[in-house]
Amino acid sequence: MPPILDHVLVLGGSAAGMLAAGAIAPHVRRVTLVERDVLAGSGPRKGLPQARHANNLTPVACTLMEGWFPGIIDALVAAGATSLDPGGDAIWVLGDRPLARASLGRRTLLASRALLDGALRDRLRSRPGLVVRDGVPATGLAGTARAITGVTVRGADGDETIAADLVVDASGRGSRVVAWAAGLGASRPPEQRYRVGVRYATRIFRGRRAPDGVAMIVVAATAARPRGAVAFAIEDARWLVTTFGYGGEAPPPALADFRRFVAELQVPALDAIAAAEPLDDGAVIGFGDTARVGLERWRDAPDGLVVLGDAACALNPCYGRGITAAALQVDALVRELARGGPGLPGRSHRAVAAAAAPVFELQQSIDAAIPGVTGAVDATPPPIRWLVRRARRVGERDPVVARTILQIGGCEAPRSRLLRPDVLWRVLRAAG
Ligand SMILES: Cc1cc2nc3c(=O)[nH]c(=O)nc-3n(C[C@H](O)[C@H](O)[C@H](O)COP(=O)(O)OP(=O)(O)OC[C@H]3O[C@@H](n4cnc5c(N)ncnc54)[C@H](O)[C@@H]3O)c2cc1C
Structure with a gap:
């Protein structure tokens, strides 16, 4: 069957955008990925401040990613990423004591965000029919309230409009795309939003996975303890330790204070990791709100536009499910593209929303009990x-x-x- 779309433009070159571009490419004639930042090297970039902190993949995300980028898991492991069974090779403290160890029979990866994004980027750049235009900010949408026909960008030679049959917005939690559509006369979709007020501090320590195979430690926040931490054994024999606090509680990055914060969580294996040689000066970041755009109820959504990733569903990062939710949304979109036929944009929005909503609702139900979180509703019976x-x-x-x-x-x-x-x-x- 010939492709139903000629040209798809993906806006945003982070995890959601790269996964979307790679997954969509086999179903259409051409894909252009537009990213505001210059995508080169492994250093920090303005549009991805979370890259210095823990970014988690799940087995679900790994399976989808491998389907769209065959061989990428082995390549990441060869580059030093840690392969683990997140049930058998991890310590999960969700309450007072760790969960029993239980193999999931599936594997996932731990790596720095730089390694992960670099691997995706290399594969995109070598795909036929796929063009990456980086260092090019999008400035608006072209078209009308009924149908989006492209994106306006500011390139090296001035402003230009790139025409597309479908624009996929993956420009993150600060996305302006819904506002741009409203500027063309479209209605605004409804939104669910609540305040988490989370702050992170992350440090890197020298060390390898534990002799008993443990490569990941997760200490979740609870109503009695609105703070937690994750530790990942990543490439180059390093542990990445991210600590977090809710409701304005700011974990300290300074070494002695960081270790004290970790010690208060009372997980000896985590103390041992943070006692090792520090390899950086630490980094901090904060998040205000978590929000989900009600795409399924965006009745007069313009044709030719799909919103996904953090732009559609900005999750609480403490749960580490942003990349997984993005992958599930991309999968939903690609299934609709493969089905073809009429009504694609409406169907896509409903499918993408259905992929993200359960993740958002599950997190909201847990967050609602955490002190410092405001506006979260636990709808669980x-x-x-x-x-x-x-x-x-x-x-x-x-x-x-x-x-x-x-x-x-x-x-x-x-x-x-x-x-x-x-x-x-x-x-x-x-x-x-
Ligand atoms: C501190 C932190 C920790 C996190 N931890 C985890 C974790 O452990 N596990 C996990 O799965 N997820 C985590 N996440 C979320 C995860 O990073 C995102 O869900 C993931 O990157 C997918 O987001 P995205 O690609 O939709 O948006 P983003 O990652 O925000 O990327 C948006 C991209 O769009 C670009 N862009 C924005 N505006 C424009 C424009 N006008 N023109 C062109 N380009 C533009 C930006 O430069 C950026 O590259 C975390 C997020 C943060 C902030």
Whole structure:
């Protein structure tokens, strides 16, 4: 079947944009990726301040990425990324004690964001039919309130309009695309938003994965402890440790204070990592709101435009699901492109929104209990809320329950998986 679209323009060259460009390319004749920053080297860039902090992939994201970029997982491992089973090779502290170790039977990767983005970028640049235009900021949309026909950009030779059959907005949480569409007369889609007020501090330490195979430690925030940390064994024999606090609590980057913050989390394996030789001076970053654009209810959305990634659903980064959510949204879009036929933009928006909404809702239900978070609503029915709390405690002893919790958190299974008889039985019959 011939491609249904001639030219797709992807706006934004970070994870969502690169995954989208690579995934869409086989389904259309041409793809152009437009990125404001110059994409060169592995140093920090203005549009990606999160690159110095922990950026997590899940098995779901790895599987999708490998499908769109065959061989990329092996290439990343060869470049030093750590391959792990996030159930068996990690310590997860979601409450007072760690979850039981439970293999997920699937693997994921730990790497710096620079290594990951560099691998994606190299593959994009060598794809036929795909052009990367970096150092080129988009300044607006071309077209009307009914149909977007391209993007205006500021290039080296002045302003120009790049025509496209479909514009995919992957320009991140600061995206102006919905506002630009409104400027053309389109309505604005509804939005869900709540305040997390999260602050991060990240440091790099020398060290390799632990002798028992542990390569990742996750200490989640709870209602009693609105702070946490993650540690990833990454390339070049380093551990990347990101600490975070809610409600204006700012983890300190200075070494002694950073170690004290880590020690207060009372996870000895994390203390041991942070006691090693420091390899940088630390970095900090903050986030105000988490927000989801209600694309499924954007009734008169213009044709020729799809919004995805952080631009559509800016998640709380403490859960490390931004790249996974972006991959799930790209997958939903590509399935619609492959189906073809009429009504593509409307269908795409509904499919993309359906991929992101459960991730947002799950996080919102947990965030709603955390002090300092405002405006979050936990819509979970009280019996399920009780079951989730109990499952978390039982999962500290029972590997089957622990595995189910990690599958739900890893976007591999819906929360209703806890109601499956074999899991429910274990949760209910356990003592305590
Ligand atoms: C501190 C922090 C920690 C995070 N930790 C994790 C984690 O552990 N795991 C995880 O999965 N996710 C994490 N995330 C989220 C993750 O980084 C994003 O979800 C992921 O990068 C996908 O976002 P995106 O590509 O949609 O947007 P972004 O990464 O924000 O990228 C948007 C891109 O669009 C470009 N752009 C913006 N405006 C324009 C314009 N006008 N013209 C051209 N280009 C433009 C920007 O330069 C940028 O390259 C974290 C985010 C932050 C901020």
